[in-house]
Amino acid sequence: MKMDVLLGLQWGDEGKGKVVDYLAPDYEMVARFQGGPNAGHTLEFDGIKHVLHQIPSGIFRSNIKNIIGNGVVLDPVVLRKEIEALKKFNINFRQNLAISKKATIILPTHKLLDAAYEKSKGDKKIGSTLKGIGPTYQDKIGRMALRVGDMLAPDFEEKYKELVKRHQSILDYYQYSLKNLPALEEDFFEAVAFFKSLQLVETEFEVNAAIKSGKRVLAEGAQGALLDIDFGSYPFVTSSSTMTAGACTGLGVPPSSIGEVFGIFKAYCTRVGSGPFPTELFDADGEKMRREGNEFGSTTGRARRCGWLDIPALKYSIMINGVTQLFMMKADVLNNFEVIKVCTGYELPDGAVTDQLALSGTSQELRPVFQELKGWNCSLDSVQKYDDFPKPLKDYVEYLEGLLEVPIKMVSVGPDRKKTILK
Ligand code: GDP
Ligand code: IMO
Ligand code: MG
Numbered sequence: 001m002k003m004d005v006l007l008g009l010q011w012g013d014e015g016k017g018k019v020v021d022y023l024a025p026d027y028e029m030v031a032r033f034q035g036g037p038n039a040g041h042t043l044e045f046d047g048i049k050h051v052l053h054q055i056p057s058g059i060f061r062s063n064i065k066n067i068i069g070n071g072v073v074l075d076p077v078v079l080r081k082e083i084e085a086l087k088k089f090n091i092n093f094r095q096n097l098a099i100s101k102k103a104t105i106i107l108p109t110h111k112l113l114d115a116a117y118e119k120s121k122g123d124k125k126i127g128s129t130l131k132g133i134g135p136t137y138q139d140k141i142g143r144m145a146l147r148v149g150d151m152l153a154p155d156f157e158e159k160y161k162e163l164v165k166r167h168q169s170i171l172d173y174y175q176y177s178l179k180n181l182p183a184l185e186e187d188f189f190e191a192v193a194f195f196k197s198l199q200l201v202e203t204e205f206e207v208n209a210a211i212k213s214g215k216r217v218l219a220e221g222a223q224g225a226l227l228d229i230d231f232g233s234y235p236f237v238t239s240s241s242t243m244t245a246g247a248c249t250g251l252g253v254p255p256s257s258i259g260e261v262f263g264i265f266k267a268y269c270t271r272v273g274s275g276p277f278p279t280e281l282f283d284a285d286g287e288k289m290r291r292e293g294n295e296f297g298s299t300t301g302r303a304r305r306c307g308w309l310d311i312p313a314l315k316y317s318i319m320i321n322g323v324t325q326l327f328m329m330k331a332d333v334l335n336n337f338e339v340i341k342v343c344t345g346y347e348l349p350d351g352a353v354t355d356q357l358a359l360s361g362t363s364q365e366l367r368p369v370f371q372e373l374k375g376w377n378c379s380l381d382s383v384q385k386y387d388d389f390p391k392p393l394k395d396y397v398e399y400l401e402g403l404l405e406v407p408i409k410m411v412s413v414g415p416d417r418k419k420t421i422l423k
Helices: 016-026 076-085 108-124 133-141 148-152 156-173 181-195 203-212 244-249 284-292 311-321 391-404
Strands: 003-008 029-032 041-045 048-052 065-068 097-100 199-201 217-220 258-266 269-271 305-307 325-329 339-347 367-374 408-412 420-422
Touching (some): 003 016, 016 041, 016 217, 016 258, 097 203, 108 181, 203 217, 339 391
Parallel strands (some): 003 217, 003 258, 065 097
Antiparallel strands (some): 041 048, 408 420
């Protein structure tokens, strides 16, 4: 058996949570491999909406084992709150959730450092979610972070104090106030005590054993390809490897065990936070996408920037991830557009047109070249199957498949689990 991987191909919030939840009945294990509480994955079913930050999106199915892998940076306080918020669903967390002892812990001071770094950058700030992601990965790579397994050792508090002392000297340099630290530390140590009641193991053994014994495993990505630390619009990115390769290092699974790679994209584009976004709209169309798509962040509530679909960017994401199937999300958000535009290339300052993505600090100057398509301009409420789609929507899907050279196997037409159309 192989492990399938599900990834966002844009700047995050493509609808990964919804799709993992939809696909979950086909799987016996769902595993997060990177990111942390910066993620907000929304699931809607039975009239209820859930937003998960660190818990994998398979948690609502009692026969699925959920894994938080070594590649994740984990905030114990946030995890405890998430678990408590789900109490009424009678989920057996002790049995259905396993956390890697090698996952890195986010300390209260990592969150303060995140805020201090952002403040010091002024108008060049990344627009971080301020969950402590960057500073925690920095300590991981700098080989001084604390890991989940450390919580079980008798000298945990000592190690904690040592690391916090380093952080304090940096915070002093930035003249960042530490007045909130005692309250944050109280919550932190309560959460650490709670953590010990959970299943803390070497999850690489669990995941590989599941694959070997023929169980179906789905790796759930967070963020998106264009936020990847190496290939995203650096420095306006997150601090982890958001790609297929990240699923290998973030779970301890060999590349030879990767099966299908599901690439999720919206029928348009959004981005929350700073950084280049060549097809961004500042007009009534952008406003309409934000309104119809309810484009406000699941983690921070910030308004998402909106724009037309960017084909060079999608092609790039497909290339670096080896995507084998595409899922197009939020088609219904474009229901009331007479014309739909698609960016097929960028005009460079010398007038030449390229379809190769080059998201660097200067890419704001790239002029997108748009192709116009006829909108379907009607509701998709009554649609039950692909054949029910209005012709312009079918044309849109088939036009994109032609450009992207990967089949679009699913189209999502609403936030609910049921609003999912297979092609
Ligand atoms: P994720 O981070 O990739 O899991 O995505 P988010 O949950 O942050 O954002 C996606 C948002 O779009 C959520 O509010 C979902 O409920 C919603 N959503 C998902 N699919 C659809 C869809 O097909 N149509 C509409 N209108 N909303 C959708
Ligand atoms: P999901 O998994 C959208 C963005 C932030 C910021 C940049 C760096 O829900 O798709 P960080 O806190 O990681 O240091 O922020 O990345 N960002 C996301 N945008 N969806 C996410 O996750 C994101 N996680 C981080 O807005 O621009
Ligand atoms: Mg999200």
